[in-house]
Amino acid sequence: MAEYFTARGLPVPLELRRNPLTDWRRLTVIALVLLVLYIGLKITNIDTGRANPEYVINRIALLFKWDFSIMTPRDEFETYMDTAWWKMIETIFLGIMATAFSFVVALPLSFLGARNIMTGNPITAAIYAVVRVMFTILRSIDVLIVVIVLLAIFGPGNAAGVFGLAFHNIGVMGKLYSEAIEGIDAGPLEAITATGANRLQVVWAAVLPQITNPFISFTIYRLDANVRLAPVLGLVGGGGIGLDLFQSINLSQYGAAGLIIFMIVVTVATMDFVSAQIRKRLV
Amino acid sequence: MPPIVSINDLVKTYPGGTRALDGISLDIQRGEFVVLIGLSGSGKSTLLRCINRLVDPTSGTILFDGIDVTTADRAAIRRVRRRIGMIFQQFNLVRRTSVFSNVLSGRLGYRSTWRTIASRPTSSDVAAAFENLGRVGIADRAFSRADALSGGQQQRVGIARALMQKPEVMLADEPVASLDPATSHSVMKYLEEINKKDHITVVCSLHFLSLARRYGTRVVALKAGQVAFDGKPAEIDERRFKEIYGEDAEEVEIGPDRPQPQPLAADGAEQVDPSR
Numbered sequence: 001m002a003e004y005f006t007a008r009g010l011p012v013p014l015e016l017r018r019n020p021l022t023d024w025r026r027l028t029v030i031a032l033v034l035l036v037l038y039i040g041l042k043i044t045n046i047d048t049g050r051a052n053p054e055y056v057i058n059r060i061a062l063l064f065k066w067d068f069s070i071m072t073p074r075d076e077f078e079t080y081m082d083t084a085w086w087k088m089i090e091t092i093f094l095g096i097m098a099t100a101f102s103f104v105v106a107l108p109l110s111f112l113g114a115r116n117i118m119t120g121n122p123i124t125a126a127i128y129a130v131v132r133v134m135f136t137i138l139r140s141i142d143v144l145i146v147v148i149v150l151l152a153i154f155g156p157g158n159a160a161g162v163f164g165l166a167f168h169n170i171g172v173m174g175k176l177y178s179e180a181i182e183g184i185d186a187g188p189l190e191a192i193t194a195t196g197a198n199r200l201q202v203v204w205a206a207v208l209p210q211i212t213n214p215f216i217s218f219t220i221y222r223l224d225a226n227v228r229l230a231p232v233l234g235l236v237g238g239g240g241i242g243l244d245l246f247q248s249i250n251l252s253q254y255g256a257a258g259l260i261i262f263m264i265v266v267t268v269a270t271m272d273f274v275s276a277q278i279r280k281r282l283v
Numbered sequence: 284m285p286p287i288v289s290i291n292d293l294v295k296t297y298p299g300g301t302r303a304l305d306g307i308s309l310d311i312q313r314g315e316f317v318v319l320i321g322l323s324g325s326g327k328s329t330l331l332r333c334i335n336r337l338v339d340p341t342s343g344t345i346l347f348d349g350i351d352v353t354t355a356d357r358a359a360i361r362r363v364r365r366r367i368g369m370i371f372q373q374f375n376l377v378r379r380t381s382v383f384s385n386v387l388s389g390r391l392g393y394r395s396t397w398r399t400i401a402s403r404p405t406s407s408d409v410a411a412a413f414e415n416l417g418r419v420g421i422a423d424r425a426f427s428r429a430d431a432l433s434g435g436q437q438q439r440v441g442i443a444r445a446l447m448q449k450p451e452v453m454l455a456d457e458p459v460a461s462l463d464p465a466t467s468h469s470v471m472k473y474l475e476e477i478n479k480k481d482h483i484t485v486v487c488s489l490h491f492l493s494l495a496r497r498y499g500t501r502v503v504a505l506k507a508g509q510v511a512f513d514g515k516p517a518e519i520d521e522r523r524f525k526e527i528y529g530e531d532a533e534e535v536e537i538g539p540d541r542p543q544p545q546p547l548a549a550d551g552a553e554q555v556d557p558s559r
Contacts, residue, residue, distance in 0.1 A: 191441075193337060194368075196391070197361070197392055200396050205399060210378075
């Protein structure tokens with residue numbers, strides 16, 4: 001090892017001089033991490049005292065005693081609109097509507113947020129910077145926080161949920177679309193321009209074919225993500241099946257809660273599978 | 284007869300301060316096969332792109348068939364561009380779409396915007412597309428995705444697209460620099476054919492002097508944005524070569540050329556000659 005270098009009068013390289021098992025730098029880092037975790041345990045004071053094994057098994061078993069009465073109207077005041085399966089459909093459409101709203105806003109903005117389109121003159125470059133910063137801000141505020149704020153405007157219900165979801169999504173979709181536009185190959189644009197085509201023809205023949213598939217792919221990806229997020233919105237008052245889930249847990253109706261969770265899992269897994277299949281075919 | 288392209292004291296300075304063209308004057312006659320040679324960065328690409336104004340020159344004039352390209356307005360420049368075909372080193376096809384629609388796009392300069400948007404090509408355009416694909420020997424791949432084709436085939440699609448314009452001049456920017464030697468000759472043969480049979484003037488930049496000697500009727504060498512040599516291919520001897528490429532340069536040969544292009548033999552022209 002080190003003799004190879006010492007025998008030739010060369011400096012021994014760093015990776016041979018240090019023993020990774022006894023290196024004090026590494027040991028310090030490990031000790032620091034352990035210290036942070038210890039302090040974390042003390043501050044958060046995680047109390048698992050209530051959950052003895054028997055109790056845990058009991059509650060989990062209750063979640064699997066599915067209460068199918070929530071799938072049909074339970075009394076004369078309820079209609080099919082109040083049943084769990086209808087609420088699930090409503091929740092899926094919350095995700096679809098949120099995706100639609102954010103698509104309509106993000107599509108035009110994404111062109112303003114694409115560097116290759118906006119550079120060249122200081123005004124458009126400034127617009128580009130503003131749009132991209134806006135996307136980042138929109139993205140950085142979590143959906144649930146937006147929904148809580150929107151409760152003050154729309155009150156509890158689907159409006160707060162849909163717009164809260166859409167708000168965050170404009171940031172994500174805008175960024176994805178902009179990057180798709182930035183990723184196009186400039187060669188075909190040059191070639192189509194050279195044939196004597198006008199600007200609109202160049203966009204139509206050389207830009208659109210390059211961005212349609214990525215755009216469809218990203219839109220389906222976000223649709224999938226939104227349908228996955230939609231059931232959670234109800235927990236903060238954003239409408240959908242999440243509200244029923246929250247209520248049934250509060251009323252200790254574990255059978256109903258378990259069934260709702262199962263429906264959500266099936267929906268999300270299906271969306272996930274279908275969206276992955278479609279997107280794979282689009283590449 | 285007046286020259287088809289007349290370049291007078293052309294200068295192009297890029298925003299970074301690079302002087303790509305430094306006073307080029309050149310007359311190109313109808314029917315010539317002009318080969319531009321020179322080191323990378325000598326201004327070949329810029330010169331070609333100034334002719335159809337993909338690049339705006341800084342000063343000087345270019346006359347195309349008597350029309351001043353440098354001062355023409357947008358509509359006029361589009362009318363000039365559609366009379367000038369162009370092919371590229373990276374082929375510049377729209378990769379996701381079919382060979383057929385790539386070829387049809389060569390006709391855009393002659394067609395209204397709504398025909399483009401509604402994708403309603405005229406029947407004469409469709410017929411011309413198949414005729415031109417047949418000429419370059421890939422009619423059978425018309426509905427393949429452009430990126431499913433080999434490099435040589437993609438360049439032939441590029442030629443077919445340019446032929447759709449019924450051009451009077453064909454600009455070729457390093458058309459064979461991304462291709463292997465055998466395929467290079469196949470592509471150059473098609474350029475030679477359109478030059479001789481269709482009397483289309485060709486201006487083509489090349490890296491290999493052997494290709495320039497084989498296909499050019501005239502060689503123009505650029506060095507640091509100026510014309511360093513302008514004459515017959517055979518006139519380039521050892522001394523001139525070193526003037527163009529520098530003292531340390533050494534000429535490399537590109538393999539022997541193949542007999543004739545074989546239209547309709549889709550892959551035949553691509554194979555490497557076994558005698559090599």
